[in-house]
Amino acid sequence: MRIRPFDRDRDLAAVLDLVGDSRARGDPGAILHPGGLQWWLRRLGRTGFEVAVMSDGDELVGLTLRDGTDVIVQADGAHQADRAQLLGWVEARVRETHEPEMFVSIAEHDDALRRVALSREYQPSERYGYELVYELTAEPSAPEMPAGFKMISLTPALTDVYLDLHRAAWSRPNVPSTYDRRQHDLVTAMPDFRYDLVPIVVTSGGTFGAYCMSWWDPRSSAVEIEPLGTHPDFRRKGLATAVVREVLRRSWALRAKYVLVWGTSENPEAKALYLSAGLRSRRVLRDYCFSAKEERLRPRSRLAGSEPSNKPDGGQR
Incomplete structure (x- = not known):
């Protein structure tokens, strides 16, 4: 697996297919909709906003999006377990940008991602999201x-x-x-x-x-x-x-x-x-909190296959 910064010209079509297909299948971790993602991507290049993609060979199989302290990770059906690598990548970016914490959104039926987050010492918060339909x-x-x-x-x-x-x-x-x-x-x-x-x-x-x-x-x-x-x-x-x-x-x-x-x-x-x-x-959804401050007190190693991205810029509506 290789994780690298998102490139709009190279990756946009594949990312939209991944997100749309995941929602169509009803994957437990299918949070994003292609439309909301396209709206979100207007922030590319702003401090605190970044997107990375994960590839398996030539195939794009996952992504992570960080907007300040808010994080979403998503992968195709065959690479659900590899979301741990995406979390590792974004945790490293949070440390590098000196954020004290981050919150990853986890859907109520996404037991696999919840187990991964808890194993990495994420703590459940009182922040919730609701998919209204x-x-x-x-x-x-x-x-x-x-x-x-x-x-x-x-x-x-x-x-x-x-x-x-x-x-x-x-x-x-x-x-x-x-x-x-x-x-x-x-x-x-x-x-x-x-x-x-x-x-x-x-x-x-x-x-x-x-x-x-x-x-x-x-x-x-x-x-x-x-x-x-x-x-x-x-x-x-x-x-x-x-x-x-x-x-x-x-x-x-x-x-x-x-x-x-x-x-x-x-x-x-x-x-x-x-x-x-x-x-x-x-x-x-429930947000789970990763404390970068507490994590700095523990030994850590660079995630294999990850590429640190340049520092973008953040924004609001």
Whole structure:
């Protein structure tokens, strides 16, 4: 096995196939959806964000993604046991970048990865993630639009206004959103991005109120919502729920089996929104903590076959 930094031109197609096929099979460790991964990859090159891939000969068989202290490891069906090597690689990177700890997300039925993590002295935390799902067994009803609003789709001509909406939705007091035209161009250049899967609620006068980006994966017949946001001036008007319902309607037209979104215990408001739109919790993740500080007190050796990557840069929405 060989682990090396992710190369977009070389690895993107294979990584998306690995993630999509893993979800289609229903692997216990299939956390990522190709769409959410493509959204996440806009952060490549930022401090604290990095992706590495694992290969068996010429075949790409696994990956690990680190966003600050948050980590996901995933591998194909034949290489589940080799996720220990991916953990070893990212642990080394956490030490090299002087992070005090990291958290790896483990699905509730992924007993194999849980055993590996516990054997490496990871400790269960009180941080949870929820896979919220809407099973498309019947055609969803059209969204109920508040008076004075209508639904449109993103187009290239609307990019600047869309960027303003996204930044307004995701900025917090003293913490502005870092999303910009460069990142947006990276996202829209991703192979699975579709303008018609970005519904936007606007006023009759054309002011943008809420939006979400959704991603269709034909391998798993699943659509993922990532991200979703509402302008602060238009919150608590039902616009976000209308956008979610519109994604359900468009996903039905694609013959998708289900729509999913990931929620966390740290954002109960978002979870409540999706539940109100009809999604239900299908799986729970738990984060397990690796303390790099404690690990430094123990002897360690370099992981065979691993290649330390250059230091990238980190970001936020």
